[in-house]
Structures are given as structure tokens and as C-alpha cells.
Amino acid sequence: MEPINPYIAGNPITGAEMFFGRQDVFVFIQQALIGKHRDNVIVLYGQRRTGKTSALYQMPRRLGPRYVSIFIDLHGLALEGLDSFLWELANSIARGLRREYRIELAPLARDAFRANPRHAFENEFLPRVWAALGERHLLLMLDEAIRLQEQVQARKLEPETFAYLRYLMQHFERLNFLFALGEGLESMTKEYASLFSVGLYKKISFLEPAAARALITQPVQEFFRVQDSAVERILEITSGHPYYTQLLCHSIFNHWQHTRAAEIDAAEVDAVVDETVERGLAVLKHVWEESTPAEKAILAGAAAAMGEASAANHPVTPEAISHALKQRQILVPSEERTQAYKSLLARDVLVGGEQYAFAVDLQRVWIFKYERPEWVRDEIKPALRKWATPPPLPPPPRFLSPETPTRRAPASSRARLWWGGGIALVVLLMLAFLLLPRQFRAPFLVAFQPAATATVTARAPTALPTKTATRPLPTATSTPAPTQTVANADGAPTPFPTPTTVFGRGVKIVYTSGVPGCSTIGLLDLDSNVERIFKPEPNNEEPSWSPDGAQFVASTGDCGNKEYFLTIFDAATGVSHRLETNCDKNIDPYWGKDNRIYFACGSRNDNGELFSISPDGADLHALGMSARRPTLSPNANLLAYMRQEDNVWRIWIAEIDDTGKVGNLRQLPFPQVLGGVYARQPRWNSDGTRLFFNITDQSSLQAIALASVELETNQTNVSFINADNNTPFVRPVCGKNNVCVAGGANGGLWLLKDEDGALIPQRQLTFGEEYGADIFP
Structure with missing residues (x-):
């Protein structure tokens, strides 16, 4: 048998096999x-063909008896009006209950839904469903949820559908939702995004190495x-990548059927790469077609910079x-390039930081073969023309310039009479005032003097960071309290609440x-406004800080990142x-x-080994x-801690x-x-019920948002960081x-509540350039 x-x-x-x-x-x-009070909405998202649908199919085997899981592919529904959608949804649920759980429901009347x-x-x-399920919950796994937005945009489905689905989520405790999305919130319409804003997100990306190796070797071991x-x-x-791994292994097996070799080596893998690219043409092309002109240029330039299609997928610099x-x-343009790199990283098309490579080498091979830069130039020609067009000049100034005097239109005779009469009246009043005796003029002079309190003006200090530390080093100095109004670079006051x-x-x-x-370490006492270095x-x-506020611990060493020591300071002396500690790189101390x-022992670029030690060194x-x-x-x-797995930083917690x-x-x-790749820098709130952390990009590790997670409910909250107003x-x-302290987007420390x-x-x-703070008590 073949x-x-x-x-x-x-x-x-x-x-499952x-x-x-x-x-x-x-x-x-x-x-x-x-959840403790009610269950949460789950959203799985990721690239096309990364296995979201396959994961949904496995869910009934992975969840306990509490949930009855029904898979619904929204591509299989017409979605032409709310009545059609709910009718099709109900029928899909009834069909799934009958097929997967052998639960029969009474037939539905289509006219009732109309x-x-x-x-x-x-x-x-729904009452029929609850009666059939007993105490169990119904989990609706809606695949290809983007179809809802597409049908609303095509005016075949009412926009109110999103609000109704949110209503179902919030008012039916035993009705649970799990959505699968092929794209993120940043590409959704406002109404569509609101549907998923209450969900907890999990990205599905490439397989971990052990699972990928098992996929490659186990199915063919016989x-x-x-x-x-x-x-x-x-x-x-x-x-x-699960799809491309399956596709390449499928081609290898077809090749083996002609050779019947006992072993497959690397040369036989390379022999089927071109065939695999041709068979995966539709998916590879889809990644290209959903890219912007700037992203297409970056992809074509990266493939060209790497060389021949058979060359390795080696990282190249943005300059190359x-x-x-x-x-x-x-x-x-620079702004277009920056946004293109962020998007390509977020979509798992490119990987890297200071240098970039393709996340999947098959994508590079396809681009080098079909989308060379000289061909892409014609494809993105409209964008190139737009980028080459200089921005419009600002309107000319409305004030008079000595170099370019503005010619005024001649005034009418009536206007000249009004001006002349007004000037004459002013002159007469001034002469009359001067002819008055001094005792009659004095009250007028006093009345027009400014009040003494009006001469004091507040000067707003600049919020721009300095290049170097500006404070003296050794002893305590008295620092006046900073002025409460903070100026942006353009001089406009920052719109923060009154202190x-x-x-x-x-x-x-x-x-x-x-x-x-x-760096140096600074200590600021808010009672006395005294600062020490x-x-x-x-x-x-x-x-x-130590728990009693008498001491603090820090990481100290040389400026060459060769050695870091744990050093305890007496805050008073x-x-x-x-x-x-028997470690030459002691970083991230926390008392x-x-x-x-x-603390962690290791490099600042990766995970370190975590330790704890008593303050006396024992x-x-x-x-x-x-x-x-x-x-x-x-x-x-x-x-709480941050951990890097598969080159991605995330926040974890553990019981201790x-x-x-x-x-x-x-x-x-x-x-x-949008643009957020890493979760970093976890810190607790005052009572330990919530964790704050920053969301950063991948290349510069710049914080672009502040996130927090409530531990009891897993609900998240996000605040964006904007350099324009020095968001703290x-x-x-x-x-x-x-009481909280945080750094501003442009530098400096802020007091927050x-x-x-x-x-x-x-x-x-x-x-100035202050960061990495701790607060006592």
C-alpha cells in the first residue's frame, strides 16, 4: 500500500494526531x-495560518466539563442582517450540540427571528440551551471574526450588531465567547474594536522549537x-511557522516517495524549497498585498541587501x-520607514532590533524572486510621487516687514475723516489734563498705577532633558520647590491637573x-526639598528602599558594563x-x-538567574x-518579574x-x-492588587504605553505615552x-496619585535625566 x-x-x-x-x-x-464573579472574553490573534483555527478545534479536549464548546466559522454564515445572523448562530449552536455532544434541541421557527x-x-x-446543558456553560468559539466588520462595511449587517454582542457578553453569565482574529485592534473600526475591548488577548505565533521538531520528525518516523x-x-x-513547516514537510515527503531513502538530509530539504514557495504562493502573496508601500519597499530592500535567493537569511542593518x-x-521618508519597521515587526514579518531578518525565510525567497526593488518601484510609484512632493509652504506673515513692505489699499474719505477726528479728540483731552491743577491730577495718577501684587509673575521652567548630569556631587543642598507650570518645547503649558x-x-x-x-543616585526629601547625590x-x-526607609540598595560598578555589585547605602550618612553574592553582574535589585x-545575576540583554539575599550578606x-x-x-x-521567551518579554507572577x-x-x-512588542518593568500598586508595566517597541525598547493588570479579574488598562506633552x-x-512616582516621556520625575x-x-x-525611581514609604 502506498x-x-x-x-x-x-x-x-x-x-489530535x-x-x-x-x-x-x-x-x-x-x-x-x-473569573471570580463572571467569566472573561478571550481573543486569540495572530498572522494568517499560524494555527488559530486548529487551536479552536482542540479546545473541547483541553477544557474541563464546565464548558460546552461550539466552533463557528463566520465565513460559513451569510450575515445579511441581524435576524439572519442570530438565526444562523442559533442553528450553528444547535448543530454543534447535536454533532459533538448528542444534545437535541427543539426545532427553531425562522419567522420568529424575522x-x-x-x-x-x-x-x-437560549432558555432551551440552558435547560439542555444543566449547570454547564456554553462557549462560543467564533472564528474569522473579521467577517462581522466586513459585512457591516458592506452594509449587509447592521452596526448595532456589535453593541448587541457586547450586551450578550455582559448579561448572560453562562454564555462565553472566544474570538479568533487575524489582525489587531489598530486596524479595526471604532465600533468593531469596542466589541473586543473587554477581552483578554493571547497572541498565537510560531511554534516553540520542541513542538516544531516533534512536528517534523514524529509523523514520518515509521x-x-x-x-x-x-x-x-x-x-x-x-x-x-506551523503552516510553512507543514508545507515544507509535505513537499519533503512527496520527494521521499520517489527516492525511498532511509534518511533525509539538509540537501534534500534545499531541493524542495522552490517547489514549496510555489505551493505557498497564495499565503506568501497575501502578506505582501496587505503591506503598505513603505513596507513593500523595506521588504524588497531587505531581500536585495541579503543577496541571492539561495543565500542565508542573515540580518542586515537599516542602512544596508x-x-x-x-x-x-x-x-x-524617515517617518514612513519607522512606521513600516514597527508594523512589520508587530506582524511577525521581520524580526530583529538594530538589524533585521525575515521571520520566515520562505518569504525572503519569494520576495527576491517575484518582488525585486526595481519592479516594486513601479508598483509603488504613486507613493513615491507623494513622498517626493515637498510640503506646502506656510502662509506669509501678516505683520509688516521692512524688507518686504505690504502695500495698503487706499482708505476712503469717510474713513480718513473718522481717523482724523479721533486723533484730534485724544490730543484735546491730553491738553486739558495737563492744564488741570496738580491736586486734581493726583487722584487720576494713583488710580492708574498697577497694584503691587500684580508685579509678581511665575516663570515656567523648561521640561527639556539635559545631556549630562547638572547637579553637584558630594553634599546635601537645598533646592527650591519646582514651579507648578511645566512648559512644552513650544512654550504651551502641559495640560495636567493643578498640583x-x-x-x-x-x-x-x-x-x-x-x-x-x-549614572549617579539622587535622593529627594519632599518635606524639606533637600536633594542629595x-x-x-x-x-x-x-x-x-529598605522597608524602614533607613537604607537603600543599588547596583554599582564601572561604566563599561563589566561588573555590577550590590551596594547598600545609609540614607542619612x-x-x-x-x-x-558570588556573581560579577548583579542587576535589578529590589528590597x-x-x-x-x-536581584538578577546576568547580562542586561537577556534573562538572568534570580536570587535573594539577606541585607547582612548571609x-x-x-x-x-x-x-x-x-x-x-x-x-x-x-x-512579579519580566521574562524573555522566544525573544519576547512578558510579565509573569509566581507565589513565594x-x-x-x-x-x-x-x-x-x-x-x-500598535507598535507594542514587549512588556517590561513590572511594579506593584500600593495594596498589591494590580501590576503596572510598560509596553515598549522592539528596536529601541522605548516605552509607548503604560499597562496595568488587575490580578483578581485579569482586566487590563492602557494609557499611552506621548512625548509631545511629556506624559509621566x-x-x-x-x-x-x-503615592506613585514615574518618569516623563521627555525626562524628569513626576509625582502621581x-x-x-x-x-x-x-x-x-x-x-533632568532622572529615571528608575523608588519611593518611601
């Missing part, structure tokens, strides 16, 4: 779906052995890409100041001493409420995990007991933000009484 090709190239995987990996997706859904669709669905259909070199070559070409485009007379008084007494802030990697080493950064110092304890930025909750029961043992690790939701949401840290997860700016404290 062996049958086991790989599935194109269709979703409905069975050919489904590999995604354990993180199922764990996320199991943890995030169930007459009053909402009443028919809520009051006739026919032939895939050499390790061939496995690595397949991963180089596909990067573990721009050079390749310039040689073909393609000039992309309030300091929250209680004894508030002290310790922070890093200067160029990152070669600490610099025992060339580089001193990341200070963290400035005396410092090092802790011995917990359990009076232990948590009892060094390894936590047994690789991560960064450990921070202990106020009750000392939870440890009195012995320092950690367990029950879980990743926090990552809210989708960079790396916030909170002390007691909801936490109001139910929203940080409200109160006043700007510093105006």
Missing part, C-alpha cells in the same frame, strides 16, 4: 477564562529518519536596506540620574558597603517587604528561575512562601497596542497611600 502523506498543508488540524505544541495557549485560556430576532434568540432559543541537520535546516527556513533601495531610486499637596509626611524618593550605564562608583543605578534583597538563596526585574508584592506572597520557594507561575495578559507614565513605582488603577499626575519633581 504510504499516505501525513502532513496537512493548508487545512486546519481538527484531530497532527497537532503539536500550544500548551501555553491552552494554559492561558484555562486560567483567564474563569419578526423579532433579539427576542427569539434571548427568550426562545518511514524514514530526519537527520538533525535536516531538522535544523527546516527550522531555518520556516522558523517554526536603505542603500539597496537608493540604488534603485527608491527613497522612503495638590504632598500625600502625608516623610515621603522620600531615590532615583537614578544621568546617562544610563554611567551618591556616587561611590563610576556607575550607580536602580536604587530600592551616605556610607555604603558591598554584599558578596522586599520581607527584608530580603531580590543566606544567599537561588530562586531556580531565569528572569529579570523581580519585585515582591506588599504582602510578600507574590513575586516563607522559605523562598516559588510556584504556580503564570503569565499576565498582554494588551495589544514611564516606569511607575508606588508606595503607601497610593493612583486612583483605581489610573495614575493621575500631580506635579513634576525634577527636570
